[in-house]
Amino acid sequence: MNSAQVDAYLRRIGVDHPAWPTVDVLRELHLRHLQTVPFENLSIHLGEEIVLEEKRLLDKIVGAHRGGFCYELNGAFGALLGALGFDVTLLAGRVYGEDGRLGVPYDHLVLWVRTVDGGDWLADVGFGAHSHYPLAVGERGEQVDPAGVFRVVEARADPAGVRGGGDSAEFGDLDVLRDGRPRYRLEVRPRVLGDFVVGAWWNSTSPASHFVRSLVCSRVTEDGGRITLSGGRLTVTSPDGRKEVADLVGDEEVLETYRDRFGIELDRVPTVAGAGQDG
Template sequence: MSSELIQQQMPTPLATAIDLDAYFRRIGYTGDRTPTLETLREIQRLHTAAIPFENLNPLLGIPVLLDLNSLQQKMVKNGRGGYCFEQNRLLSQVLKALGFRVRELAARVLWNVPDGVVKAISHKLLNVQVGDAWYLADVGFGGLSPTGPVRVELDTVQTTPHEPFRVVDINEEMGLQALVKDEWRSLYSFTLREHQSPDYEMFSWYLCNHPDSYFLNNLAVARSTADRRYGLRNTVFTTHHLGGESEQRELTSVAEIRTVLEGVFQIALPDVPHLDATLQRLIDEVAETRHKTV
């Protein structure tokens, strides 16, 4: 077979270029496009405000696609959010296009995990070089996504637009901690070992298919604005005021959940026939659980 015929039979590769103009319109960024710390800070702050963390695809049985075209279609053009593998994959491509050196890392979640319990690797974060320094950039950890970069420097308290963060040593790995209500809480542990796209495909597939996956059985949504963080866990809607108190409200109807998702979290809800039935199931399950504990 001639080389010309072989080339004709090879599939045409999909376009993989990041549309920076569309992304910047999505997050409202109008600043400089050079790889500086200020650029990184502003992009991270705006991204966490504009593109919410949400797991509607796994919850509704819709595939989570991690190729760049699908991510741009979903989160840039269609007004959706996503979870860590989507969010930080999109951000990594933006930063690389701007000239940043980016290493893609993976972590074990420690948030709300009892001492002694070892969780599988299930989180993606980014390691970004600015000058001679390296920073963590993570727009996909949900309710505590850092809204600014955190320098990879042990035991140094660092400010962000929201909580202070620090990097610490945890069992010979690095750990990211946030100061929450005067207590340092661990988000996850990680190493600086770079991972590749097939690794994240495997991690993400597990979270979307294993019957015990939190994302298959629960609704998790988060968004940060200048003076607060919003969170939704199933039917509990929480507003955390920056430097102040938190407010919680129980959502008791599908209409209420829809209103919060579309209004507060600014999500263009997927047009699938079973959306309302799935939201109603969550309401019924919460009610049943509370009835059993009374």
Template sequence: MLVRAMELGLYLQRMGYRGPLRPTLEALRRLHLQHLEALPFENLDVLGGRPMVLEEEALFDKLVRGGRGGLGFELNGLFAALLRTLGFQVTYLAARVSVAGEWPTAPGLDHLVLEVALEEKWLVDVGFGEAFDEPLPLVPGRWPTGGRMFLLEPRGEEWGLAREEPDGTCPWLYTFSREPRRWEDFVARGQDYPPPGSPLRRELLCTRKTPRGRVTLRGERLLLSEGGHRVERVLGAAEEREQLLLSHFGLPLGSLGSS
């Protein structure tokens, strides 16, 4: 999947990106960071009963022309197309999201992450919500980014990603396999994603990195974090959520739909 030349400028404009475009580590880092700040992780379509469509044109219409965000399959899928168009070598990897911070007991395919090959291999993910700000080297160890410390650890055929928390804990976020996957694998999985019982089906979640922190709308709560400080506000009517989706996430009025 590639972004057509005529659409490349629209995608970069959607991201507000004016940096280098050659397939270098500097460009990858800047594209990754800018994507996180411009396109939110959000589940509005899930709550509105609208199916996930992972065709290239549909993704571009939603995320770029439509000014929306999306889930991991959508965000990382379209970002992979952008990177490939720019000349990066990108591999799709299947991931399994952790439950309660534990290492998943079996491999799975409920998240998409990317492996980008430069002089070294890099883990790329712009579709997990509160994950890492910049690509992580695919090397075991602890890696700082965005004021947080992340841990990459291989166990057998799987790799795990964990994040150190202020209370000293280090819960696992997800595990992934280094075995290359096809885009068609995720298209097939997206037909019934997220599965019944998933938290993504129960309440609104919209989160976006900001230049100095993060803004998150979860259910009836707005959470703002900046410089280690966290402010939480309980919201009122649905109209207030609609306005916040516009002001904090740039989502068009009416995006909330029937959710």
């Protein structure tokens, strides 16, 4: 990234250019990214190509004021952090399903970030409802976050409380838990963005992928809650977990909500093939 691209990205998330790549700066960038750049899979349902190349990601997220899913969001965020002087390593993850089993390889992309004032952190702005702030890699106790209580632990073949485990864990792999439930497993070995092309293709084309079967556009709100548009259903979640749900009427109201609530300008409403607008 050149200096003009860095400045444009920082304007996109509403952050001044930091003096040093410290943990406090990382925390601010992480939260502001979650508040301003939506987690969304609209490209899949608009017939738009998803390309894991730095320029294409910046064109989409910064230039077109869009969001994306993990490969796009964490891929672009990692490029920004690297340009700001952070030491960034891309890690591959596998997401735990509802049945407790791990998903396909390269199912998720997470950033391992080192700051100049010490410490290693897991930054993840591409997992939907997840931690608002980076998680300390070396901390094995509870890490309290506005989004819940998180833990980073050494992976085991059958983590406590997971039904139908049995997936082997290699030495050094980590499980990330939220409120006692494993969310994903990380392979602690460096990757490059191109390694995730197959995972992105599977998640954007396979009938077994939940991204293909449903629509989502979601971001953290300024008060620490969350706002989510799933097809034609808008859900606003307060910081204490209370939900307000509204069914939008007509394409114009849906397009207006994308524009006013998420800053996304669309010329047509994305729909799931063979499904109603609620996805």
